[in-house]
Amino acid sequence: MTAPAPAPAAAARLTARELTLAYEDRTVVHDLDLAIPDGKVTVIVGPNACGKSTTLRALGRLLKPRGGSVLLDGEALAKLPTRHIAQQVGLLPQTPVAPEAITVGDLVARGRQPHQRWWQQWSDADETAVTEAMERTDVAALAERSVDELSGGQRQRVWIAMALAQQTDILLLDEPTTYLDISHQVEVLDLVRQLAAPTPAGERGRTVVVVLHDLNQAARYADHLVAMKEGRVVARGTPAEVVTEDLVGEVFGLDCVVVPDPVTGSPLVVPGAPWQPQGPGTSAAPAGPSAPLDKKPPLDKKPPLDERPTS
Numbered sequence: 494m495t496a497p498a499p500a501p502a503a504a505a506r507l508t509a510r511e512l513t514l515a516y517e518d519r520t521v522v523h524d525l526d527l528a529i530p531d532g533k534v535t536v537i538v539g540p541n542a543c544g545k546s547t548t549l550r551a552l553g554r555l556l557k558p559r560g561g562s563v564l565l566d567g568e569a570l571a572k573l574p575t576r577h578i579a580q581q582v583g584l585l586p587q588t589p590v591a592p593e594a595i596t597v598g599d600l601v602a603r604g605r606q607p608h609q610r611w612w613q614q615w616s617d618a619d620e621t622a623v624t625e626a627m628e629r630t631d632v633a634a635l636a637e638r639s640v641d642e643l644s645g646g647q648r649q650r651v652w653i654a655m656a657l658a659q660q661t662d663i664l665l666l667d668e669p670t671t672y673l674d675i676s677h678q679v680e681v682l683d684l685v686r687q688l689a690a691p692t693p694a695g696e697r698g699r700t701v702v703v704v705l706h707d708l709n710q711a712a713r714y715a716d717h718l719v720a721m722k723e724g725r726v727v728a729r730g731t732p733a734e735v736v737t738e739d740l741v742g743e744v745f746g747l748d749c750v751v752v753p754d755p756v757t758g759s760p761l762v763v764p765g766a767p768w769q770p771q772g773p774g775t776s777a778a779p780a781g782p783s784a785p786l787d788k789k790p791p792l793d794k795k796p797p798l799d800e801r802p803t804s
């Protein structure tokens with residue numbers, strides 16, 4: 494009997510080969526190999542300062558590799574014309590800076606620059622792309638407002654609108670949910686999934702790479718999850734493959750249990766309880782670092798609520 498053939502590797506327009514990234518003499522990403530699967534949502538997770546934004550910036554050619562390369566359709570980004578890259582790859586950085594006193598409408602319209610030509614400054618396609626991007630991010634009513642005077646969450650959605658208006662096949666979003674209230678977080682992540690979904694005509698959707706801090710959102714929305722630590726990829730695969738108690742311990746130094754998300758079935762990380770149940774006569778002060786999970790009293794041993802002391 495012959496061994497089954499390995500599954501074919503997913504197609505990937507954007508790849509990193511032995512990518513090394515540095516700021517002056519400090520290397521922060523080491524020899525990274527990464528293939529971003531086409532038409533899927535890739536989520537990058539990892540602790541602060543592990544190199545997520547640095548990697549994303551290199552994938553969007555905002556940062557030149559110190560070693561190795563980023564390839565788009567097999568060609569090193571460094572060799573491709575800027576306009577071509579801007580038509581294919583959109584990047585929303587972690588802390589974008591708006592030109593002073595620009596209005597929301599004008600900022601979103603800047604997303605169309607890679608598609609404009611000197612002989613045709615603004616087309617119907619530009620108008621449609623901007624209108625649609627503003628509607629999908631719920632900022633159409635802010636069009637005339639100055640970006641400077643928006644709340645953090647409003648401003649974040651305007652930046653996402655600008656990235657959407659660019660209408661690139663590949664979209665790189667660095668912490669797009671920062672500043673957003675919970676319902677706008679879910680809206681933005683649902684939008685990410687819609688962008689990557691196949692079209693009704695059966696064509697593949699867009700390729701999206703998102704940096705997220707919330708592991709549970711990452712596990713819910715990712716097709717492909719990449720966990721980084723200290724400038725290296727330590728795990729990659731489906732959320733079920735990557736989000737394990739061992740991995741969360743190794744990457745984040747956090748005790749947790751992983752249970753199925755009651756809504757989606759994806760892995761749900763529940764941090765080890767930072768408190769101990771308080772019995773009569775015990776101090777009300779919070780307990781110290783959480784005890785190993787197997788030493789914690791099982792939840793079902795707690796007395797029923799109506800038998801607990803009321804004072």
Ligand SMILES: Nc1ncnc2c1ncn2[C@@H]1O[C@H](COP(=O)(O)OP(=O)(O)OP(=O)(O)O)[C@@H](O)[C@H]1O
Pocket residue numbers: 516521539540541542543544545546547548587
């Ligand atoms: N412009 C810069 N100049 C010098 N060092 C930088 C610069 N940007 C980032 N670094 C350093 O590179 C390392 C990786 O930073 P990076 O922003 O990629 O981390 P991150 O994983 O995105 O973190 P966070 O979750 O906090 O956003 C950090 O040690 C950071 O201090």
Ligand SMILES: [Mg+2]
Pocket residue numbers: 545546547587667
């Ligand atoms: Mg970052």
